[in-house]
Amino acid sequence: MKEPVFLQACRRQPTPYTPVWLMRQAGRYMPEYRAVRDKVSFLELCKTPELAAQVTVEAVERLGVDAAIIFADILLIVEPMGVGLEFSQGDGPVIHRPLRSGRDIDRLHARPAAPSLGFVFEAVRRARAALPQEIALIGFAGAPFTVASYLIEGGGSRHYIETKRLMYADPGAWRALMAYLVQATTDYLNGQIAAGAQAVQLFDSWVGCLSPADYRSFILPHMQALIGGLAPGVPVIHFGTNTAGLLELLAEAGGDVIGVDWRTDLDAAWPRVGFDRAVQGNLDPVSLFAPLDILRGRTARVLDAAAGRPGHVFNLGHGILPHTPVEQVIALVELVHEMSAR
């Protein structure tokens, strides 16, 4: 039995075409997803394995992508930490008791690091059972910096002032927080792998707000510990945005596949992360709002920039945007398959 094409590409093996999946492929832009969300809240959806598996699988069926990603959220891991997580309508996640000091972080340590996220593992099991063999299932987690930024800021942020302030002013507390999140995230991802995830993606979505020197001091060792602690043989996708200045460091931190946003061309990014890694990306998500002939040209340019060696997983540079037309997403998947057929 041959491995799914997506996994072959993660392992830099030659594939008959470039596999494609899309970050946030199950989301608001899709009518099937909105129909489910009309009945349950976001958190209820995440916590109901049957429904989480359903939207995971439906997205694959609707789009024809080569991989599913389990429906979940990077902040589920913080809910058992007792910080008061709420997904408020429209405004994004809110954390009612953000961490602001070493004392807050010590308090966190009193709680068990292995969170009670069995509902995610159950959703993974159900999704894996429902998916055809040739479709890979991806698990995921937020990377420690990105999760910490929510824990400290109390929600999304523009300048990450409190996060950086803690990092700069109290490096001991920062290390303690990172160590705690590394342990929790390692356990969480290994749990997803045990339940059937065949690859995992670490979303360090907001790490691009850091300078290279800060990444090296405050992030890199923790990412190495985390990635080093994951079950061997399962490809790890290491993803961030605004990382055009950090790509070498992301690769040094680890991952079999480095996710690149559209701000760096793949032919410039690949030598920087090293040809011993696969690359994932990197169409600008707004391209999906462009007319089809423009979308075709832009897709071709991404494929061309990664041509010449195995190990490219096609994706957007970040998640699908809320009002993206579904038919354009379907067309994109077809274009990638058609134009990359070898």
Add this chain to the structure above:
Amino acid sequence: MKEPVFLQACRRQPTPYTPVWLMRQAGRYMPEYRAVRDKVSFLELCKTPELAAQVTVEAVERLGVDAAIIFADILLIVEPMGVGLEFSQGDGPVIHRPLRSGRDIDRLHARPAAPSLGFVFEAVRRARAALPQEIALIGFAGAPFTVASYLIEGGGSRHYIETKRLMYADPGAWRALMAYLVQATTDYLNGQIAAGAQAVQLFDSWVGCLSPADYRSFILPHMQALIGGLAPGVPVIHFGTNTAGLLELLAEAGGDVIGVDWRTDLDAAWPRVGFDRAVQGNLDPVSLFAPLDILRGRTARVLDAAAGRPGHVFNLGHGILPHTPVEQVIALVELVHEMSAR
């Protein structure tokens, strides 16, 4: 009479120390500024040359920086365009009649491209007259992409969907808008230069949302036209954020000084923009919230990364943040002068 140290550095001449100024050095973080704003609105302040000159000069006196930047806003230029500009309290600028089509852009062209911004020129004259000779006065404007993004989105934006959609789907309309803004901005900056500005900075603050290929197609020729049309002999600072993937292209577009944010180390950035340019930057603005000894170390690292050749203007990687402690800003200026003294 010797030139101000700031201008010497812009021209890559050896200087006795590294000159420093700070983006948004006259702003909300400063009590003197807030005292003025208690009496007048933001737009009134911009339009009252006496007050605009006053806050411009006061910031220099308070901080001990080597250059003043005229107090104004990058969106003043769009007010005469009849799009309904409003600076709403807290939410940032709003444009009530955003441009969404080629027709909207054609309508813009019916208006004269040379905007009635005499109040800015008068503020420049007054500030120049009030400043000591050794302090340079910088004029500025928003670069066409960044100004266009406000005109099209109707305000600040996260994903620039409407801007990119117009760019991708109607390149003719995009070119027309760029040509219009290039003409208006050229006239505006040359007016500031005629009034006494000794250098000008182009703020392409949001251009980092574009891929390198999009920058090359949709931005670069217009920036070249704009910079090529400015009065010769006056240093041009070309600044953007999130440009770690675009630095070579920014330099190709033009400018004597390339502004770099903290996401690229200056020792990595300088060879990329070329040693025939000066560089400006690039301390992370959040560093000003750190304790003094940390601030000192971080400042030293920026100076070190640019050491070894003339042509470094010290600055933050972006503007001073609203709640920054004034005493830290004063300390930063002292640190730069002290640690870079040759």
